[in-house]
Amino acid sequence: MAGKAQMTSKSAAAIDKARAEGRAALIGYLPAGYPSVEATIAAGIALAENGADLIEIGIPYSDPVMDGQVIQAATTEALANGFRVSQVFDVVAGITSKTDAAVLVMTYWNPVVRMGVDEFSRRLSEAGGAGLITPDLIPDEAAEWMAASDKYGLDRVFLVAPSSTAERMQRTVDATRGFVYAVSIMGVTGARSSVSTAAKDVVAAAHAAGAERVCVGLGVSTADQVREIAAYAEGVIVGTALVAAVRDGGVDAVAALTKDLSSGLTREEA
Amino acid sequence: MADAPSGNADHNAAEAFLQGGSLRHAPGPYFGNYGGRWMPESLIAALDELEETFDKAKDDPEFRAQIADLNKNYSGRPSLLTEAKRFSQHAGGVRVFLKREDLNHTGSHKINNVLGQALLAKRMGKTRVIAETGAGQHGVASATAAALMGLECVVYMGAEDCRRQALNVARMELLGATVIPVTSGSQTLKDAINDALRDWVANVDNTHYLLGTAAGAHPFPAMVRYFHEVIGEEARAQILDQEGRLPDAVCACIGGGSNAIGIFHGFLDDPSVKIYGFEAGGDGVDTGRHAATITLGKPGVLHGARSYLMQDDDGQTIESHSISAGLDYPGVGPEHSYLADIGRVSYEPITDSEAMDAFRLLCRTEGIIPAIESSHALAGAIKVGQRLAAEDAAAAADKIVIVNLSGRGDKDVATAAEWFDLLDKESAESEIGKEGEQL
Numbered sequence: 001m002a003g004k005a006q007m008t009s010k011s012a013a014a015i016d017k018a019r020a021e022g023r024a025a026l027i028g029y030l031p032a033g034y035p036s037v038e039a040t041i042a043a044g045i046a047l048a049e050n051g052a053d054l055i056e057i058g059i060p061y062s063d064p065v066m067d068g069q070v071i072q073a074a075t076t077e078a079l080a081n082g083f084r085v086s087q088v089f090d091v092v093a094g095i096t097s098k099t100d101a102a103v104l105v106m107t108y109w110n111p112v113v114r115m116g117v118d119e120f121s122r123r124l125s126e127a128g129g130a131g132l133i134t135p136d137l138i139p140d141e142a143a144e145w146m147a148a149s150d151k152y153g154l155d156r157v158f159l160v161a162p163s164s165t166a167e168r169m170q171r172t173v174d175a176t177r178g179f180v181y182a183v184s185i186m187g188v189t190g191a192r193s194s195v196s197t198a199a200k201d202v203v204a205a206a207h208a209a210g211a212e213r214v215c216v217g218l219g220v221s222t223a224d225q226v227r228e229i230a231a232y233a234e235g236v237i238v239g240t241a242l243v244a245a246v247r248d249g250g251v252d253a254v255a256a257l258t259k260d261l262s263s264g265l266t267r268e269e270a
Numbered sequence: 271m272a273d274a275p276s277g278n279a280d281h282n283a284a285e286a287f288l289q290g291g292s293l294r295h296a297p298g299p300y301f302g303n304y305g306g307r308w309m310p311e312s313l314i315a316a317l318d319e320l321e322e323t324f325d326k327a328k329d330d331p332e333f334r335a336q337i338a339d340l341n342k343n344y345s346g347r348p349s350l351l352t353e354a355k356r357f358s359q360h361a362g363g364v365r366v367f368l369k370r371e372d373l374n375h376t377g378s379h380k381i382n383n384v385l386g387q388a389l390l391a392k393r394m395g396k397t398r399v400i401a402e403t404g405a406g407q408h409g410v411a412s413a414t415a416a417a418l419m420g421l422e423c424v425v426y427m428g429a430e431d432c433r434r435q436a437l438n439v440a441r442m443e444l445l446g447a448t449v450i451p452v453t454s455g456s457q458t459l460k461d462a463i464n465d466a467l468r469d470w471v472a473n474v475d476n477t478h479y480l481l482g483t484a485a486g487a488h489p490f491p492a493m494v495r496y497f498h499e500v501i502g503e504e505a506r507a508q509i510l511d512q513e514g515r516l517p518d519a520v521c522a523c524i525g526g527g528s529n530a531i532g533i534f535h536g537f538l539d540d541p542s543v544k545i546y547g548f549e550a551g552g553d554g555v556d557t558g559r560h561a562a563t564i565t566l567g568k569p570g571v572l573h574g575a576r577s578y579l580m581q582d583d584d585g586q587t588i589e590s591h592s593i594s595a596g597l598d599y600p601g602v603g604p605e606h607s608y609l610a611d612i613g614r615v616s617y618e619p620i621t622d623s624e625a626m627d628a629f630r631l632l633c634r635t636e637g638i639i640p641a642i643e644s645s646h647a648l649a650g651a652i653k654v655g656q657r658l659a660a661e662d663a664a665a666a667a668d669k670i671v672i673v674n675l676s677g678r679g680d681k682d683v684a685t686a687a688e689w690f691d692l693l694d695k696e697s698a699e700s701e702i703g704k705e706g707e708q709l
Contacts, residue, residue: 062587110581161311186471187471
């Protein structure tokens with residue numbers, strides 16, 4: 001799409017830097033405010049210092065239909081602790097001021113609608129954020145976000161799924177800036193014992209539609225799974241396993257898991 | 271899309287209506303600025319498949335014949351239009367007619383929608399249906415349709431509702447359904463919808479999500495309305511047949527809004543007919559404990575549609591409150607949001623107390639125990655009747671108000687007995703009533 005190439009993308013730059021090092025990029029997810037805003041910033045910095053190239057900060061939301069139980073429990077607790085949406089900008093600024101990682105916000109759409117798409121985008125940009133990952137916003141409904149993301153130079157990461165038709169895949173790839181988020185399986189977030197074979201097909205379809213950067217998420221929790229995906233995708237997204245690490249061991253556990261996961265990023269010699 | 275409803279499209283729609291355009295058969299996905307598909311990409315293919323199947327089916331004489339046969343020989347349609355003469359005396363003396371959806375099989379309008387969607391599930395080759403339920407009405411109806419058509423049925427129901435509605439859980443299980451208590455989020459109807467959506471994402475190949483109201487992502491709002499349009503078509507024909515003229519007003523209760531959109535649809539293009547939707551005012555709209563979504567909500571996106579929504583300043587969904595489980599939902603169907611904005615339908619809140627007074631009044635004047643949901647429409651009709659009488663007392667006796675009596679109140683007996691203090695304090699029923707049990 002016109003303009004896509006001209007606009008700089010923090011996410012694309014982070015993925016390209018990993019690629020230049022001969023590896024896939026690691027993207028780590030943390031829910032904002034779990035268990036506190038300060039703890040999320042500390043965990044985000046630990047992610048960046050131990051091998052994550054991009055960081056995805058989730059906004060806790062009352063109705064997270066794409067999330068499994070571990071992330072639901074964490075975001076429910078964050079809300080119970082009084083998390084407010086505007087604090088996500090504090091988290092983003094806290095991480096971007098201390099690290100070089102590209103920091104995206106993952107959010108269900110209504111909190112953005114409520115603040116105002118333009119206002120939300122402006123504040124995210126001011127906080128140093130790279131863009132948004134939008135699990136319940138499809139390009140068909142995204143006219144306002146397309147305009148705001150162009151205005152503020154933000155990445156717009158849409159999802160593609162094993163069920164996406166060729167037509168929808170093309171439409172989504174064309175609307176995306178930064179990277180395409182390939183959902184590895186038909187389901188919600190949560191660790192799974194193996195990576196679905198569907199993931200490789202989704203990535204191939206996205207590449208065929210012209211996507212230069214495709215990252216795979218949902219169900220990825222181990223270095224072996226990271227290695228498997230790194231062989232065919234530009235990036236690997238880990239969420240639930242990191243949230244469980246925050247829950248069970250705090251920042252130290254996040255650092256250790258990130259270090260371990262990043263060991264899987266280097267592509268095997270052919 | 272603007273955050274606030276933009277005036278232009280709405281103004282144009284209202285103009286079109288006034289100048290003889292039609293508000294009927296709105297196809298979606300948008301109703302003015304509302305509706306659409308605010309859904310994960312993973313589910314879009316399933317929504318496309320459903321839309322395509324529905325579009326073909328509604329133009330297929332065989333499908334229409336199947337629906338007509340089920341409506342007549344299984345549900346017991348057409349439902350009666352009964353004049354409520356003694357009740358009318360309390361509504362300013364206007365003539366109140368009741369559209370008797372309470373007489374349908376399973377006791378409410380819900381059967382119209384589940385039969386239609388279950389037939390579509392069969393057409394799509396799905397072997398399993400999932401549904402959400404609050405008090406259990408839609409769950410029971412879904413289990414009924416699934417049993418009739420040989421489909422596996424799984425119903426998601428808030429854990430607290432499962433405990434309070436133990437008899438409806440048993441009913442669903444008797445009908446062969448599996449009931450899954452929902453422990454996520456606020457453990458209420460909206461969370462049951464969330465869990466049903468999570469199930470659907472994971473099992474979409476063999477599963478149809480049998481959504482129970484005229485809300486959600488396209489094509490659900492237009493499709494659910496289509497299956498309930500029979501209510502309004504019958505009511506309009508019946509009043510013309512019985513009285514030779516259209517009513518002055520039509521009243522219905524609104525949770526998600528499926529019974530209401532069904533009866534409203536028959537009258538949307540009759541400018542002389544005033545249309546009223548009555549939301550659950552709970553303890554009162556100034557108490558914060560209510561479900562008056564259109565009255566007090568703001569536009570937002572939830573469960574796949576843009577519509578009015580009870581939400582806080584952060585866009586987090588606010589929990590709703592109503593004595594009526596069937597109206598206890600913080601969202602509303604998008605077509606209602608549109609009809610509210612263009613002024614075609616007036617939406618007003620009715621408190622728990624007003625609804626329960628109307629509940630008892632209908633019991634004692636007509637020998638009909640209404641659902642507490644429908645009692646909100648009855649309470650609204652009393653207000654509408656009194657207003658008509660206040661405008662012109664001499665003409666009141668010639669005014670006709672139709673109320674959609676969307677369900678029967680057998681399920682609500684324990685709640686009502688507790689409300690009116692009819693139970694021995696030591697009785698088991700009293701304990702049940704305190705918990706909000708609906709038998």
